[in-house]
Amino acid sequence: MTASPLRKDHGAASRHPAIRSWPRTTRDQLPLALWSAAEIAEAVGGTASGEFQCSGVEMDSRDVRPGDLFIALKGEAMDGHKFVEKAFAAGAAAAIVDRPVDGPHVLVGDTTEALHALAHHARDRSSAKRIAVTGSVGKTGVKEAIFSALDRSSRGHAHRSVRSYNNHVGVPLSMARMPARSRFGIFEMGMNNAGEIQGLTANARPHVAVVTTIAPAHIENLGSMEAIADAKGEIFSGLVEGGTAVIPADSEYSARLIGHAEKAGAKVVTFGRSEGATVRILDAIPAANGGSLITAQVGDTRLCYSVAEPGEHWIANSLCVLAAVQAAGGDLGAAGLALAELGGLKGRGARHQLTVPGGKALLVDESYNANPASMRATLRQLGQTPATRRIAVLGSMKELGDFGPAMHAALADPLVDAKIDYAILVGEEMKALGQALSRARAAALSQDMGKPAGEALGNIPAFAHCEGPAEAIAAVEEYGLAAGDAMLVKGSNSVGLGKLVDHWTARRS
Incomplete structure (x- = not known):
């Protein structure tokens, strides 16, 4: 019996040529695990107890999940070393400690310094475009919207700080969690006093720095609205060379923020209703679901999109998101889709x-x-x-x-x-x-x-x-x-x- 033509075998060399010729990139050589023992030891200048791999990074033993690296931080009132056993019991794969412990670990002189060193290594090993977000109002929602837009366009290769991890511990922790294969990293930055954001942005070295708005939050510590604007404007000081500053055009402190951005050598992009805004609203009407239908001019592009979140403030937020996404090299169409699907966060809408x-x-x-x-x-x-x-x-x-x-x-x-x-x-x-x-x-x-x-x-x-x-x-x-x-x-x-x-x-x- 002769073979059917449909079953004819042309040999292994002709099978799935598209798969065999799939282009390889440098990203394909990067590790799939978040951290290995050798990488951690190299990053923090410590000594690993043996071979292991970690899939996450955590500093609170109550939040540890199987596979995490637990960093035993020492604070004024608490020493994380007291919770190392609890972290291992919860499934931690290893710990960074300043004293030997029973279990896989990397031994360092100072665990806080190790956290920062790990964050810097995560930053430098990845080619991800980094976006830093601050502002008196709306920074968490805007951060989440930027992430949703860039995660969609990069097919799951965006990373961001979770919850409100926006202080001197939360920012480096969020950076240390960024996979080497990330294409984008979005980090929220908060402050209570002058000088705090300057330290955070110096660590993150963002390509894009965003200020959502200026309002009288933390005015007790800063004393005036001008001082608040100056403190928020510190975010531009950490921009990489050629980085972009995203600034609210409608704020009465817009010129002050632009001054800080220009001093840092940043390219300035503005958003709002003002005639000269780079990303400008042309029209907005209420949508049936309680959100808004918006037409905006984004440079030379006119974009029509919807925002699921209700309120005038989310119209402004959406313009901010578009400005940041474009500055980071993301896809505006994906940003529009993300804004249409965005839901309110717990405690924030x-x-x-x-x-x-x-x-x-x-x-x-x-x-x-x-x-x-x-x-x-x-x-x-x-x-x-x-x-x-x-x-x-x-x-x-x-x-x-x-x-x-x-x-x-x-x-x-x-x-x-x-x-x-x-x-x-x-x-x-x-x-x-x-x-x-x-x-x-x-x-x-x-x-x-x-x-x-x-x-x-x-x-x-x-x-x-x-x-x-x-x-x-x-x-x-x-x-x-x-x-x-x-x-x-x-x-x-x-x-x-x-x-x-x-x-x-x-x-x-």
Whole structure:
């Protein structure tokens, strides 16, 4: 019997020529494991106890996963060496320590210095374009959006700092976690005082440095808005030669930031509504899902895209994202798709549908952070959200110093403008807002004594003041959520309003 022509064998040399001729690049020679014992020892100048490989890096034994490298950092109040055994029990593959331990390890003189050395080695071994993001408002959301855009266009080869790992420990830890094969690395940078970002950006050496906006966060420590702008502008000092500075064109401190960027020799890219902005909004209309449909001019390119996240502030954020993605050599089309799919983060805009009597109520979780600018933006968005009743649970804004009482009291007008039905004010600093609302209600009643109280008060909300989250939970329970309600929960993280969010989302089904 003769063989069928369909089964004819032309020999191994002719099989799958496309696969056999697949182009090889230098990236293909890079290791798949995050770190090997030899690489760690070389990077930190330490001595490895033996051969091992690690798939992650962690400094908190509670977060260790199988395969991680545990770095036993020593702080003022805690010594990570006390938790080495716990880290190994959780599956750590090895540890960086300053004393011999039972288990695979690299022995060094100083574990903090070793963390920084490992971060620098991770930075230098990779050809990834690095993007650094700071700003008084929106830096975590913008960081996540840039990552989503670049991860999509690089097919999974983007890396970023997780959560808010944006300080002198979080940034090097995030860098040490960056795989050698990464094409992009996005790192958030925060500060409480002048000089802090300068140290962070000097370590990261970004190709693109982004400032989202300037607002009175940490003004207690810095003393003025100009000083805040200067502290944020430090991010440009670490740019590589020929790097790009991304700056908000609509900020009144734009020129000040541009001055810092030019001093650093950076190429300047601006974003906003201003006529001369490099990335400029041409049109924006509300979308059916609560977000926005936007047309923007990006250099010589006109781009139409949608943003899933609601609010005017996210329109500005999206322009910032486009500017950063283009500066890093990413794909604008992928950025548009990422913005269309982006969801709110826990504590930073996550939206929950709660099951309540009669149907569903909306809870907007902004419990992680708060300053005057972000408070105004989220209250404005709440006012634009269709709802039967609007409830605002507002926690104290921290680190405002002597400016605090006036800045808290100034939130009375945004509450009125947003047509809030009931406000629950949480924390000592929020007493100033309660006093402002009391004065406004008294003035309204005295001016319209002939009208019913509800009509005389207009949009001035009723309110309750609570000392902490437990009282706030009780206050919401007493008020009673009903179908069609929309509730915003926002405050500085230390107020603890995440407990209120957890209380309600645990019951949402």
